């Protein structure tokens with residue numbers, strides 16, 4: 465497997481972009497992680513790359529297809545593009561912000577292709593972000609039900 469940093473080097477070179485230390489640091493803050501907010505990326509680079517430079521580098525990475533912007537509700541998060549890890553999607557919890565990645569099934573991919581074909585549309589890429597509540601938050605929002613269950617749960621006393 466090609467090292468992600470080496471892949472970044474190749475991507476920058478192919479666009480006549482220079483290989484700089486701040487670009488490596490911002491890239492490392494994104495590598496191997498699930499989507500992050502701009503704020504989280506700026507914090508991860510704090511002390512090494514200043515805020516304005518992080519914004520500039522992220523915008524360059526977006527233009528070069530290194531980084532993808534995922535729209536989650538009215539906010540967005542950033543993640544390395546499919547070129548740097550396998551194609552996948554996310555379930556995002558609107559309550560605690562937890563991100564659960566999942567791989568796309570061949571069945572789902574096929575279904576998307578089928579829909580596109582029926583509209584004479586050629587897919588060149590897609591994003592599929594799902595918002596809702598994770599198990600922990602879904603349980604919290606239905607306290608009555610949980611309480612009832614606990615009360616009816618016959619536990620032997622000590």
Ligand SMILES: [Zn+2]
Pocket residue numbers: 497498499543552553554565
């Ligand atoms: Zn992801």
Ligand SMILES: [Zn+2]
Pocket residue numbers: 557558559560561562597598599600601602
């Ligand atoms: Zn949650």
Ligand SMILES: [Zn+2]
Pocket residue numbers: 551552553568590592
């Ligand atoms: Zn997909």
